[in-house]
Amino acid sequence: xxxxxxxxxxxxxxxxxxxxxxxxxxxxxxxxxxxxxxxxxxxxxxxxxxxxxxxxxxxxxxxxxxxxxxxxxxxxxxxxxxxxxxxxxxxxxxxxxxxxxxxxxxxxxxxxxxxxxxxxxxxxxxxxxxxxxxxxxxxxxxxxxxxxxxxxxxxxxxxxxxxxxxxxxxxxxxxxxxxxxxxxxxxxxxxxxxxxxxxxxxxxxxxxxxxxxxxxxxxxxxxxxxxxxxxxxxxxxxxxxxxxxxxxxxxxxxxxxxxxxxxxxxxxxxxxxxxxxxxxxxxxxxxxxxxxxxxxxxxxxxxxxxxxxxxxxxxxxxxxxxxxxxxxxxxxxxxxxxxxxxxxxxxxxxxxxxxxxxxxxxxxxxxxxxxx
Numbered sequence: 001x002x003x004x005x006x007x008x009x010x011x012x013x014x015x016x017x018x019x020x021x022x023x024x025x026x027x028x029x030x031x032x033x034x035x036x037x038x039x040x041x042x043x044x045x046x047x048x049x050x051x052x053x054x055x056x057x058x059x060x061x062x063x064x065x066x067x068x069x070x071x072x073x074x075x076x077x078x079x080x081x082x083x084x085x086x087x088x089x090x091x092x093x094x095x096x097x098x099x100x101x102x103x104x105x106x107x108x109x110x111x112x113x114x115x116x117x118x119x120x121x122x123x124x125x126x127x128x129x130x131x132x133x134x135x136x137x138x139x140x141x142x143x144x145x146x147x148x149x150x151x152x153x154x155x156x157x158x159x160x161x162x163x164x165x166x167x168x169x170x171x172x173x174x175x176x177x178x179x180x181x182x183x184x185x186x187x188x189x190x191x192x193x194x195x196x197x198x199x200x201x202x203x204x205x206x207x208x209x210x211x212x213x214x215x216x217x218x219x220x221x222x223x224x225x226x227x228x229x230x231x232x233x234x235x236x237x238x239x240x241x242x243x244x245x246x247x248x249x250x251x252x253x254x255x256x257x258x259x260x261x262x263x264x265x266x267x268x269x270x271x272x273x274x275x276x277x278x279x280x281x282x283x284x285x286x287x288x289x290x291x292x293x294x295x296x297x298x299x300x301x302x303x304x305x306x307x308x309x310x311x312x313x314x315x316x317x318x319x320x321x322x323x324x325x326x327x328x329x330x331x332x333x334x335x336x337x338x339x340x341x342x343x344x345x346x347x348x349x350x351x352x353x354x355x356x357x358x359x360x361x362x363x364x365x366x367x368x369x370x371x372x
Contacts, residue, residue: 010241010267012276013118015323015331016132018358020115022101022108024070030364033075035061038355039133045348047341048305049313050294052348055133057083061095065360073099079137093137106147114142120153120177125245125265125282125296126199126219126289140174151179162205169212170205173291179225191227195243199291213253219289220246221265237271247288256299257309261286263296280317287313295339314342329359 018035037059045052063077074097081091097112116138117131128134138157145152154176162170175198182192197220204214223243230236247261262285269278287298294301295315300308317339324332335352 010123011129011278011319012271012321012323013129013132015333015356016118016354018356019119020073020075020097020099020110022071022073022099023067026067027070028366029067029362030366031065031067031360032363033063033065033077033360034357035059035063036355036357037132037136039352040354041130041133041350041352043348043350045295045339045350047295047344047346047348048302048308049297049300049310051302055083055130056085057081057090057133059133059136063095063097064363071101071103073097073101081136095137106145108142108144108146110142110144112139114138114140114155114157115144115153116157120155120175121151121179121195122175122177122197122199123195123221123223123243123245123265124293125243125263125284125287126197126221126292128291128293130293131291138173148185149181153177162208164207166205166208167210169203169208169210172202173200175199189229191225191229193225195221195223195225195241197221199289201290213255214251215255216250217288217290218246218248218250219292220248223265234273235270236273238269239271240266240268242266245284245287245289247286249288256288258286258288258298258311261288261298263287265296275320275322278319278321280315280319282313282315282317284313286311310343312343316340316342329357331356 039055039057041055043052043054060080061077063075065073065075067073077095079091079093079095080089083090095113097110100109101107117136120127140156140158142153142155156172156174159173160168160171177197179193179195182194183190199219201217202215221243223241225241227237227239230238243265245263245265249256249259264283266281267278269276282296284296284298287296289296296313298310298313300306302308317337320336322334326332333354333356336349338347338349340347
């Protein structure tokens with residue numbers, strides 16, 4: 001049993017998730033777990049904050065998984081990343097994970113390659129959707145709590161290890177994503193919850209040869225989510241949410257033009273029989289989130305305009321989403337996302353097509369005496 005994903009009040013990203021489940025029925029089994037991901041995302045952006053580009057490639061992560069006890073999962077594999085149009089592999093990395101789950105299924109601890117990117121359940125201003133393609137692996141430590149009322153995911157991603165006389169800084173990222181459900185179990189058609197989220201980034205270390213300032217950056221958000229289940233087959237679900245977001249630069253030497261910032265992020269959506277529609281509004285004041293979506297920043301990440309700032313950023317995003325569940329545990333996801341920039345009076349858009357395959361296969365079962 002894996003930790004349940006956050007309530008899908010923002011984007012329904014369940015097709016991209018591959019939880020590292022611990023199943024007592026798999027005790028002493030050896031299995032082959034396969035995660036295959038094909039992606040195409042075309043950002044037709046012409047603004048001065050976020051570059052326009054295309055992400056087009058494939059990622060493949062087969063793992064050998066062994067269950068030495070009903071509450072423990074151990075796995076080792078290899079991660080391959082190939083961008084189309086590039087004859088070389090972008091990444092070849094080993095993956096190792098150990099997962100312990102309490103007997104009641106409420107507590108989980110992951111060590112090594114943790115459940116990363118969209119598994120955390122962050123809102124986009126704090127955590128960029130494109131990390132599912134550009135930063136798929138996270139390595140460190142993770143604790144998850146899942147009860148009827150509380151979902152909690154706290155994690156550390158050790159991004160870059162530093163050694164004596166290194167010519168680079170140590171890089172550590174971490175955070176906490178939580179959701180507190182307010183509606184009682186008897187209220188079946190309504191769901192009301194409070195999401196609270198936090199991320200931190202630290203660049204530093206004491207044994208490098210660089211004369212660069214330490215950086216410590218924090219982002220927070222607090223919100224309210226509501227969802228209404230309907231009897232209609234055409235529009236079975238309506239949902240809405242609003243979040244207040246915050247940025248705080250705690251570095252001794254500031255490298256960004258702003259040291260504090262705020263934002264307002266609101267979504268209204270409908271799940272329909274044909275596709276899901278989500279309308280998002282963003283208003284940011286001096287807001288910076290290095291892990292967040294580039295469109296939401298008040299500072300530019302572009303090649304052509306790196307010094308540009310938009311201190312009071314306003315966006316309207318309309319998202320059209322559809323998942324197609326194909327035979328063989330394959331999910332095809334399509335997305336169209338027009339974006340209107342109020343300050344620049346500019347209409348951009350992105351288009352995405354994704355193919356996800358997640359499955360595991362039985363290889364062998366060892367007797368307890370053999371395992372010991």
